Amino acid sequence: MDYTEKVLEYFRNPKNMGRIENADGIGKVGNPVCLLPGQKIQTKKGLKKIEKLAEGDEVLANDGLYYRVTKVVKRHYEGEILRVENQMGSIELTFDHILLAIKIPSGDKFKRTKNRRLLTLAWYHASELKKGDFVLYPLPKEQKDIDYVDISVKKKKWDFKSYEIPEVLG
Numbered sequence: 001m002d003y004t005e006k007v008l009e010y011f012r013n014p015k016n017m018g019r020i021e022n023a024d025g026i027g028k029v030g031n032p033v034c035l036l037p038g039q040k041i042q043t044k045k046g047l048k049k050i051e052k053l054a055e056g057d058e059v060l061a062n063d064g065l066y067y068r069v070t071k072v073v074k075r076h077y078e079g080e081i082l083r084v085e086n087q088m089g090s091i092e093l094t095f096d097h098i099l100l101a102i103k104i105p106s107g108d109k110f111k112r113t114k115n116r117r118l119l120t121l122a123w124y125h126a127s128e129l130k131k132g133d134f135v136l137y138p139l140p141k142e143q144k145d146i147d148y149v150d151i152s153v154k155k156k157k158w159d160f161k162s163y164e165i166p167e168v169l170g
Contacts, residue, residue: 004122004125034093034097034126035050035091035092035094036081036092036093036094038092042060043066044057044058044060054069055070055072056068060138062100064138064141065141065142066140077094079094082094082095082097082126084126084129084135086135087153087162089153093126094126097125098124098126099123099129100121100122100135100136101121101123101129101133101136102119102121102133103124103128103130104132104134148169149169150167150168151167153165
C-alpha cells in the first residue's frame with residue numbers, strides 16, 4: 001500500500017520528537033477514534049453500532065479478516081464532520097479519519113476507460129478525498145453457507161442503469 005504525500009511528510013520530518021519515560025503506548029499512523037456514535041461497523045456477528053462495540057468483539061479489517069477489539073477508546077471532538085456517501089449508504093466521520101481509497105485525477109481519461117486500472121490505492125485522510133474518488137470496502141475472506149441475504153438497498157428514482165434487487169435473496 002502507498003502512503004499519501006502528507007503522511008510521508010510526517011515520516012520524513014517527525015514533530016514532537018524525544019524520549020518518553022515509561023512509555024506505555026504504541027503509536028500508529030492515523031487516529032483510531034474518528035467515527036461518530038451511530039455508525040455501523042461490520043462484526044463477525046453482523047453490523048453493530050460503534051458505541052455498542054466491546055473488547056473481544058471481532059471487526060472486519062481492510063485485509064478481509066476479522067480482528068478482536070483489544071481496547072475501546074472514546075474522545076471528545078468539536079469540529080467539522082465529513083459525510084461519505086455511495087449507493088450502499090453513508091458514514092459520518094472526522095476529517096482526520098484514514099480511509100483506503102483511490103484518488104481519481106480530473107478529466108475523463110481515468111473514469112470510464114481501461115486506464116482506471118493504472119490508478120493505485122493508498123491510505124488518505126478523509127479531508128483529502130473529493131467527490132468521484134473511490135473509497136474501498138473490505139470483502140470478508142471467510143466463507144460460510146447461509147439460507148438468505150437481507151438487502152436494504154433501494155434503487156434511486158432516476159437510476160436507469162441498475163436493476164431492481166429483491167429485499168431478500170434466498
